[in-house]
Amino acid sequence: MTNDTPRMNTAPLNALPRGFRFAATNCGLRKAPNLDLGLIIGDEEVTAAGVFTQNLVQAAPVVLCRRHLHKAASRMRAVIVNSRNANCATGEAGVAAAEATAHAVAREIGCDAEQVFVCSTGVIGIPLRTERILNVIPALIKAADRTAEGFGGFTRAIMTTDTRPKWAASRCNLSGRTIRLLGCAKGAGMIHPNMATMLAYIVTDAAIGSPLLQRALNLAVRGTFNSITVDGDTSTNDTLLALASGAAANRTITRPDAEYRRFLTALENVCRSLALQIVADGEGATRVIEIEVRGAASDDAARQVASTIAGSSLVKTMFAGADPNWGRILAAAGRSGIKINPRRTNIYLAGVLTCRGGVEHRFSERNAHSRMLRDFVPVRVELGLGRGRACVWTCDFTADYVHINASYRT
Amino acid sequence: MTNDTPRMNTAPLNALPRGFRFAATNCGLRKAPNLDLGLIIGDEEVTAAGVFTQNLVQAAPVVLCRRHLHKAASRMRAVIVNSRNANCATGEAGVAAAEATAHAVAREIGCDAEQVFVCSTGVIGIPLRTERILNVIPALIKAADRTAEGFGGFTRAIMTTDTRPKWAASRCNLSGRTIRLLGCAKGAGMIHPNMATMLAYIVTDAAIGSPLLQRALNLAVRGTFNSITVDGDTSTNDTLLALASGAAANRTITRPDAEYRRFLTALENVCRSLALQIVADGEGATRVIEIEVRGAASDDAARQVASTIAGSSLVKTMFAGADPNWGRILAAAGRSGIKINPRRTNIYLAGVLTCRGGVEHRFSERNAHSRMLRDFVPVRVELGLGRGRACVWTCDFTADYVHINASYRT
Numbered sequence: 001m002t003n004d005t006p007r008m009n010t011a012p013l014n015a016l017p018r019g020f021r022f023a024a025t026n027c028g029l030r031k032a033p034n035l036d037l038g039l040i041i042g043d044e045e046v047t048a049a050g051v052f053t054q055n056l057v058q059a060a061p062v063v064l065c066r067r068h069l070h071k072a073a074s075r076m077r078a079v080i081v082n083s084r085n086a087n088c089a090t091g092e093a094g095v096a097a098a099e100a101t102a103h104a105v106a107r108e109i110g111c112d113a114e115q116v117f118v119c120s121t122g123v124i125g126i127p128l129r130t131e132r133i134l135n136v137i138p139a140l141i142k143a144a145d146r147t148a149e150g151f152g153g154f155t156r157a158i159m160t161t162d163t164r165p166k167w168a169a170s171r172c173n174l175s176g177r178t179i180r181l182l183g184c185a186k187g188a189g190m191i192h193p194n195m196a197t198m199l200a201y202i203v204t205d206a207a208i209g210s211p212l213l214q215r216a217l218n219l220a221v222r223g224t225f226n227s228i229t230v231d232g233d234t235s236t237n238d239t240l241l242a243l244a245s246g247a248a249a250n251r252t253i254t255r256p257d258a259e260y261r262r263f264l265t266a267l268e269n270v271c272r273s274l275a276l277q278i279v280a281d282g283e284g285a286t287r288v289i290e291i292e293v294r295g296a297a298s299d300d301a302a303r304q305v306a307s308t309i310a311g312s313s314l315v316k317t318m319f320a321g322a323d324p325n326w327g328r329i330l331a332a333a334g335r336s337g338i339k340i341n342p343r344r345t346n347i348y349l350a351g352v353l354t355c356r357g358g359v360e361h362r363f364s365e366r367n368a369h370s371r372m373l374r375d376f377v378p379v380r381v382e383l384g385l386g387r388g389r390a391c392v393w394t395c396d397f398t399a400d401y402v403h404i405n406a407s408y409r410t
Numbered sequence: 411m412t413n414d415t416p417r418m419n420t421a422p423l424n425a426l427p428r429g430f431r432f433a434a435t436n437c438g439l440r441k442a443p444n445l446d447l448g449l450i451i452g453d454e455e456v457t458a459a460g461v462f463t464q465n466l467v468q469a470a471p472v473v474l475c476r477r478h479l480h481k482a483a484s485r486m487r488a489v490i491v492n493s494r495n496a497n498c499a500t501g502e503a504g505v506a507a508a509e510a511t512a513h514a515v516a517r518e519i520g521c522d523a524e525q526v527f528v529c530s531t532g533v534i535g536i537p538l539r540t541e542r543i544l545n546v547i548p549a550l551i552k553a554a555d556r557t558a559e560g561f562g563g564f565t566r567a568i569m570t571t572d573t574r575p576k577w578a579a580s581r582c583n584l585s586g587r588t589i590r591l592l593g594c595a596k597g598a599g600m601i602h603p604n605m606a607t608m609l610a611y612i613v614t615d616a617a618i619g620s621p622l623l624q625r626a627l628n629l630a631v632r633g634t635f636n637s638i639t640v641d642g643d644t645s646t647n648d649t650l651l652a653l654a655s656g657a658a659a660n661r662t663i664t665r666p667d668a669e670y671r672r673f674l675t676a677l678e679n680v681c682r683s684l685a686l687q688i689v690a691d692g693e694g695a696t697r698v699i700e701i702e703v704r705g706a707a708s709d710d711a712a713r714q715v716a717s718t719i720a721g722s723s724l725v726k727t728m729f730a731g732a733d734p735n736w737g738r739i740l741a742a743a744g745r746s747g748i749k750i751n752p753r754r755t756n757i758y759l760a761g762v763l764t765c766r767g768g769v770e771h772r773f774s775e776r777n778a779h780s781r782m783l784r785d786f787v788p789v790r791v792e793l794g795l796g797r798g799r800a801c802v803w804t805c806d807f808t809a810d811y812v813h814i815n816a817s818y819r820t
Contacts, residue, residue, distance in 0.1 A: 057744030057752050057768075089737055089752065091769040124737025125770045313723070314815055321816030327499055327534025334467030342467050342499065358467075359501035360535045398816075399809035405724055406731030406808075 010152030015169040017180040017205035019043050019245025021144035024153030028132040029084040029122075037133060038081045038157035040201060041109065041144050045075035046243045048117075049214035051221055053238035059088035060098045061118045065239055068102070068114045073210040077115040078105050079201060079241060080137075081158050083186070086237050087120040087128045097130040104137045119239050121186060121199050122160055151182070158186040158199055161404060162281055168273030172266040174250040174259045179206045181266050185274040187281075200225065200240045200274055206263055207246035208253040215256070216264045217242050224271035227303075228279045228393045229310050242267070279393045280375075284400030288393060289319050290378045296388030301338045303390035305381065308336035316397030322372035324365060326354040333381060344384030350377050420562030425579040427590040427615035429453050429655025431554035434563030438542040439494040439532075447543060448491045448567035450611060451519065451554050455485035456653045458527070459624035461631055463648035469498035470508045471528045475649055478512070478524045483620040487525040489611060489651060490515050490547075491568050493596070496647050497530040497538045507540040514547045529649050531596060531609050532570055561592070568596040568609055571814060572691055578683035582676040584660040584669045589616045591676050595684040597691075610635065610650045610684055616673055617656035618663040625666070626674045627652050634681035637713075638689045638803045639720050652677070689803045690785075694810030698803060699729050700788045706798030711748045713800035715791065718746035726807030732782035734775060736764040743791060754794030760787050 023039045030036040050069045052062050068076070080101060087094045102116040120128065144150065155165035167184040187198025208216075217240070225240060246252070253260050280288050291310045296302035309315055312332040318325045326347045333340055342358035350371035353361050371377070433449045440446040460479045462472050478486070490511060497504045512526040530538065554560065565575035577594040597608025618626075627650070635650060656662070663670050690698050701720045706712035719725055722742040728735045736757045743750055752768035760781035763771050781787070 055741060055744040056750055057740050086737075089740055089765065089768055089770070091767070124735075124741060125765065127770075313811075317812050317815035320812060323816065325534075327496075330467050330499055331465060331534060334465040340466055355499065355535065357501070358499055359504075360499070360537075397812060399812040401723075402727050402730060402807060402809040402812060405727035406733065 010148050010155065010165070011167050011169050011182055013148050015180060015182050016146055016148065016151060017182055017203050017245060017247070019046065019205050019247030020203045020243070021146050022150035022154045023140050023144035024150070024157035025136055025140050025143070027082070027136045029082055029129065035153055035157035036083050037136065037140065038154040039140050039144055040079040040154065040203065040243065041141065042077050042243065042245055043247070044245065045077060045115070046245045047074050047208060047210045047213050048076040049073070049210065049217040049242045051217060051240045055238070057089065059086050059120060059237045060090060060094035061087055061120045062237060062239060063095070064098045064102065065117050065119065065241070068117060071114045072112070073214070075115060076117065076243065077109060077111045079117040079119065079243070080105050081119040081121070081199065082133055083158055083160055084122040085120060085126055085128045086122045086124045088237060089125040090127055093127055097128045100130055101133055104134050105141070108138055108141045117241060119199055119237070121158065121237050155184040158184070160186060161283055162186050164281060166274055166277035166281065168270045168277070170266040170269040172262045174206060174248070174253070174263060177248045177250040179204060179248050179250060179263065179266065181270050183270040183274050185278055187278045198225070198238055198278055202242045202267070202270055204242070204244045205246065205248035206244050206253065207248065207250050208244050208263065212253050212256065212260060213242055213244055216260070216267050219264060220268045220271045223391070224268060224275040227391060228275045229307065276393060279395050282395035283404045284398040284402070285395030286398060287319065287374065287396050288376050289395060290376065290391060290393055291381070292378065292389070292391045293381045293383065294389045295383040295385055296338065296390070297386040298388040299390055300388070302388040303392065305333050305336045305338050305340065305383070306390045306392040308332050309379070309381065310392040310394035313397060316394060319372065319377060319396035320398045322369050324349050324352070324354055324363070324368035324372060329379065329381065330355060330358065340383050341385065346382040346384070348380040350374070420558050420565065420575070421577050421579050421592055423558050425590060425592050426556055426558065426561060427592055427613050427655060427657070429456065429615050429657030430613045430653070431556050432560035432564045433550050433554035434560070434567035435546055435550050435553070437492070437546040439492055439539065445563055445567035446493050447546065447550060448564040449550050449554055450489040450564065450613065450653065451551065452487050452653065452655055453657070454655070455487060455525070456655045457484050457618060457620045457623050458486040459483070459620065459627040459652045461627060461650045465648070467499065469496050469530060469647045470500060470504035471497055471530045472647060472649060473505070474508045474512065475527050475529065475651070478527060481524045482522070483624070485525060486527065486653065487519060487521045488515050489527040489529065489653070491529040491531070491609065492543055493568050493570055494532040495530060495536055495538045496532045496534045498647060499535040500537055503537055507538045510540055511543055514544050515551070518548055518551045527651060529609055529647070531568065531647050565594040568594070570596060571693055572596050574691060576684055576687035576691065578680045578687070580676040580679040582672045584616060584658070584663070584673060587658045587660040589614060589658050589660060589673065589676065591680050593680040593684050595688055597688045608635070608648055608688055612652045612677070612680055614652070614654050615656065615658035616654050616663065617658065617660050618654050618673065622663050622666065622670060623652055623654055626670070626677050629674060630678045630681045633801070634678060634685040637801060638685045639717065686803060689805050692805035693814045694808040694812070695805030696808060697729065697784065697806050698786050699805060700786065700801060700803055702788065702790045702799070702801045703793065704790065704799045705793040705795055706748065706800070707796040708798040709800055710798070712798040713802070715743050715746045715748050715750065715793070716800045716802040718742050719791065720802040720804035723807060726804060729782065729787060729806035730808045732779050734759050734762070734764055734778035734782060739789065739791065740765060740768065750793055751795065756792040756794070758790040760784070
């Protein structure tokens with residue numbers, strides 16, 4: 001199912017996990033009719049897990065989500081998300097705004113406020129017009145349904161500088177039951193691996209205990225959401241939530257057994273697809289660059305080298321021009337803080353060996369250039385020092401990134 | 411004298427330290443008549459000090475400079491520099507090219523090869539056409555003179571993407587003698603503090619022992635060359651050399667006394683001016699941004715917060731648009747790895763208090779915007795945690811940076 005993603009505007013009906021309803025509306029934070037408020041409701045209490053930004057500046061809704069997850073991980077009911085305003089650096093008023101939103105949703109569906117997650121994304125430091133959100137909550141909850149349109153609306157309501165909604169689906173079989181996983185994400189700028197680095201939501205009808213769901217989520221993010229970068233800036237609002245309704249009626253996963261591992265694989269597939277969609281839609285980006293580092297002394301060392309290359313402005317601008325300037329990749333590896341030996345280093349650009357043993361390997365510039373013009377460009381760096389390996393995804397750095405960010409608020 | 415810099419095309423004759431001659435030529439690495447080869451010769455042996463890139467990928471000439479400095483710090487004779495080709499990632503052929511250049515200069519002026527520094531800057535990974543350099547060395551040495559034009563030619567011969575030559579002069583009085591210091595630098599991209607981050611040369615007629623000259627240089631770079639960033643990429647060729655001829659005939663500085671401190675101050679003035687000129691001429695840059703962090707737990711902590719802010723693409727693009735989006739500065743501070751407390755954090759943008767205690771302080775957007783349009787924009791971040799402070803300089807990040815770097819080689 002994951003492979004359907006690029007070809008379809010929204011998830012098909014048979015991808016929707018049972019036990020959830022979705023809704024979206026315009027509440028006046030953005031200009032109508034643009035959607036700016038989205039909702040996910042569990043029919044019953046659902047099991048939840050979450051990972052959040054490691055930035056020390058954290059938005060009020062992030063603080064609220066952490067607290068509610070801690071109190072009610074196995075009995076959550078709803079997620080409400082607004083775009084346009086991050087409700088970050090907004091002080092006590094921001095905390096009150098997030099809490100009032102949770103209370104309003106809880107009152108309407110008849111649960112405790114701590115069973116509601118609240119998320120925000122958008123500009124930092126501007127007071128949130130909470131009354132606009134509160135006004136529409138009753139109608140929003142009433143409109144929630146289990147249709148592809150409902151889910152599609154939710155994926156669009158959470159967008160900011162994203163140019164398209166991002167979703168991914170996966171399935172697995174657990175104790176004879178077909179389990180559905182469906183995720184969506186927003187994020188195009190302020191993207192740098194340090195937990196979730198964006199907003200993302202994954203719903204599933206699997207029955208799974210909350211410690212195991214959290215464990216699976218922590219594992220799944222490492223090679224997916226935490227392995228992407230757009231601009232090196234870690235957001236203040238990063239939130240990834242997973243909700244499991246249990247409506248598939250499989251035998252509840254409570255141990256890290258074979259069924260857990262099958263679920264984990266399906267979860268990783270959704271996370272990887274969403275992470276790559278975020279990079280592909282990176283602000284101003286025209287292509288996805290995969291930086292694979294092999295032969296490092298350890299996986300961690302490989303990851304650090306790959307991250308340094310992926311974060312280099314000179315490397316990223318070079319991909320905007322499809323210029324096979326491998327020296328910049330070598331130079332970035334050299335400043336990564338990891339001990340490398342240039343004489344053992346090989347670099348493949350879009351499958352073309354350009355650098356062998358730290359010096360140029362004769363190659364066709366025209367061939368490398370035309371391969372670098374593709375949507376997906378793999379780069380492989382072999383360090384020749386050990387068995388450590390890692391993969392990090394980034395996008396090219398174009399003048400449009402600057403145009404988008406030079407006056408984001410105006 | 412330092413203050414003359416912005417108003418003059420090259421240093422006036424009376425700024426030239428005694429005991430040195432300068433020359434520049436086109437040797438065919440760049441299209442004629444563009445200068446691509448520069449030379450500094452000491453009339454006699456001179457004392458030298460140097461700092462070099464910390465990148466593990468180091469160009470052949472950097473390795474040679476380190477070795478020659480180690481062998482002959484108190485009896486160097488010449489520096490030869492080519493632009494257009496970095497002679498980096500060029501293997502044994504690159505080492506041979508740097509050595510052949512040193513030998514040719516030494517033969518012509520009658521000294522040992524180890525008394526000659528060789529520097530290169532330009533594209534990485536392309537074989538250096540050494541024969542073009544060797545061919546012109548006799549004429550280059552013959553042309554060397556003690557004129558402002560000779561020095562001016564040298565400052566232009568070392569340029570790559572620089573839009574203008576960069577030089578600075580300073581004076582001090584030591585044991586009744588007037589000491590002259592004159593420096594020049596190149597660098598616009600691949601600029602990030604980790605030693606010298608560019609090519610720079612400072613000549614002086616002071617008499618000073620080589621350990622003291624090295625000590626002064628190490629101290630001077632910390633708050634100057636090592637406190638600037640353009641794009642976060644540390645070069646493979648960074649080299650800063652200081653040469654002291656002793657021709658001013660002051661009492662030789664051999665201890666860290668009051669005279670040494672006066673010399674250090676003059677040296678720091680030259681380094682600071684050159685460092686700021688590099689930032690001002692950063693690729694695509696339209697303005698210099700000073701990030702001052704106060705109230706950190708330590709100076710090192712302040713430096714790390716300032717560096718993170720100065721390196722943020724979102725902060726740098728915001729300055730391209732003169733958008734007073736202080737939330738990005740707060741978010742960058744929050745991900746710096748240093749423990750900050752947003753509630754104690756104040757942010758001044760171009761002198762305007764925009765954030766107080768982690769939340770917006772009401773300010774005039776129009777006023778802040780128009781102040782942010784100036785050539786030099788100070789930012790002050792107060793953390794309210796201690797007495798640590800640091801200052802880092804960066805430039806705005808414009809679409810022109812991308813245009814320059816998307817196809818640097820073509």
